[in-house]
Amino acid sequence: MAIQRMDNVAIVVEDLDAAIAFFAELGMELEGRMEIEGAFADLAVGLDGIKSEIAMMRIPDAPGRLELTKYNAPQAIAASPPVPNTIGLHRVMFAVDDIDDTIARLRPHGAELLGPEVAQYENSYRLCYLRGPAGIIVALAEEIG
Structure with a gap:
């Protein structure tokens, strides 16, 4: 199976x-x-x-x-928005073509970066976590290498 x-x-x-x-x-x-x-x-x-x-x-x-x-x-139960080290579902990640454009388009929908700026991992990826609907963490990754 x-x-x-x-x-x-x-x-x-x-x-x-x-x-x-x-x-x-x-x-x-x-x-x-x-x-x-x-x-x-x-x-x-x-x-x-x-x-x-x-x-x-x-x-x-x-x-x-x-x-x-x-x-x-039954009515949904509100809990504090999770932080990256909350036990349970951590985040949902999406690969995107242009991380800066994606963040700019999502900001009017309430998206907020969790860190001060987009991070870069070596010459491979630009990455960030942002807060999405219902306080969930949405991660974005742009391949650059």
């Missing part, structure tokens, strides 16, 4: 439209949007009375999807 693929990473957000706009600006495409509720959802997730809306975002012409989820019931 073998794993077939990693299907997606899910992110719970408060403002689904804003999260869709953020990841669309990054270059992802909205694959679909739907409401989720019922016994199957309650059983799969382990919560009672689920009413949520999801948006599946995909990377054009490449594997990789994000499921953005807004819980209407």
Whole structure:
């Protein structure tokens, strides 16, 4: 028995439209949007009375999807935004063509660099972490070498 693929990473957000706009600006495409509720959802997730809306975002012409989820019931629980050394999901990283342009396009959507500037690793990559929707950490990498 073998794993077939990693299907997606899910992110719970408060403002689904804003999260869709953020990841669309990054270059992802909205694959679909739907409401989720019922016994199957309650059983799969382990919560009672689920009413949520999801948006599946995909990377054009490449594997990789994000499921953005807004819980209407039960109400989503807000926690402090994670920092890079928080135990659990660390970050989601995207390879981009132009890191400076990407940051500039994401800033109007609330993106903030976690460090003072973009870092450079030798002559290979420029990298940064930034805060994205729902406080998640989004990493960007631009290959330069």
